[in-house]
Amino acid sequence: MASVNRHSYVPLYLQIARTIEQMVRSGELQPGMQLPSEREIAEQFSVSRVTARQALDELVSGGIAYRVQGRGTFVAEPKIREVSGLCSFSDDMRSQGLEPSSRVLSQKIVPPTDEIRRKLKLGPDDLILQLDRVRLADGRPVAFERASVNIKLCPGLENDDLATQSLFALLRNKYDVYPEWAEAEIEARGALAEEAGLLEMGIGQPVMVAYRMTYTEEFEPIEYVISVYRGDRFTFYVGRQRIPSPFEGE
Amino acid sequence: MASVNRHSYVPLYLQIARTIEQMVRSGELQPGMQLPSEREIAEQFSVSRVTARQALDELVSGGIAYRVQGRGTFVAEPKIREVSGLCSFSDDMRSQGLEPSSRVLSQKIVPPTDEIRRKLKLGPDDLILQLDRVRLADGRPVAFERASVNIKLCPGLENDDLATQSLFALLRNKYDVYPEWAEAEIEARGALAEEAGLLEMGIGQPVMVAYRMTYTEEFEPIEYVISVYRGDRFTFYVGRQRIPSPFEGE
DNA sequence: GTTGTCAAGTGGTCCAGACCACTTTACCAG
């Protein structure tokens, strides 16, 4: 360690953070072990303490390290796995070693329902792309998805091939639309007849239903998705989170 | 605004952040509106720009605001609701206007299974407190919970009353144990006979099962909880999250 | 009108220092 490229476009604090992250990933630094102190990092990389601290901030906010005042900064326990269910189905499956694919059931421009119009903040005459897909992992159906996409952000999407490529990848690469935020609610219920047929399961068998909104950096609604997952073939991971503290007065 | 107490124990940046947060909550600042720039805040509160920036950092990491380089900092869209399912059942229910209560089925010191021993990082002779509870909202059963608590952190907990008070509250107030981190996986399945009986529902009716680990600040395992929620009476909220970007090289 | 340029304003990064709050450890006095 102890080396940093002053002429790179990558900020110093990121270079340092990545260097340390690499040491954690490689196992050189084990969970619970103490990281170099801010002052040590500053000296070893020849940067100010502010920059060293910013590097550690990066690791802390990424859940890779945690601080204890008066003692030091330490390597955090590894997460069970990365956030799941919020981002791309494709990435999700691949990270679990499964091969994702899709069967497009319908892909057409339609007027939105009032609820969707409200959720996507559309005007009275705006249309949406309604995309119905069955998502498969290693060829077996896992989920049925109905995505309502704000077509204003990606005119022409109705003619793109969404069976073989990820919607997110297409949005990013072709339409310069970058999904940055997502939130979702999840509930469980029995499979309806139509869902059961598509997912090759029995009616009333348990499914998980996720209602997800996706936004750009600036909270422009991109899509609203209702996903119906087979209960026996999918697990949601709710990422490691800070537990909110009870109120503290001054 | 424009006032800050230099003699408070509350850091300046937090005072500023809370002042602005209050303006957002009160509706004085609407979603999408621009916040004062870092330099403006620095001037108005008579602090350095670093401190002003730190205040905005606080709002950004809390999901209350977001930045756009070159344009400014803006008020974020309000979240659907706060994180749910990860923290205290009691707080969760109350935040939805329901009155939480518990029925303790069993509360005893037992040797852990191998899986629990591993998850809680216990030694071969360590014991756990196994706490089985039915959780109710407005008197109606919503969930069955089996908590395996690392009793080393809270000796004597087996004799405390857990029907009327929150486990987290007890840990914090009586045992000085502060749950700070949690992560969970969620799946859906049909209710087993025992669960169905406790939750007053039919066997095979959909339930959501959450497997949750709770840790202290320093990732000491506090408890491992398996919660079985009635599908028709509970919805998980997966907090608003940043979508991970695809890899960017230098 | 269109296009290009430039200035102003924003957040992003960085520096060299300062003092405070907290934890740990070593050591000394009892």
Add this chain to the structure above:
DNA sequence: CTGGTAAAGTGGTCTGGACCACTTGACAAC
């Protein structure tokens, strides 16, 4: 041996600058 204390080391907060990257809008040149 016990208990208190002081020192060293840690992260936490804060200052007052500096320059860069990016966006926007006004304005001049075409």
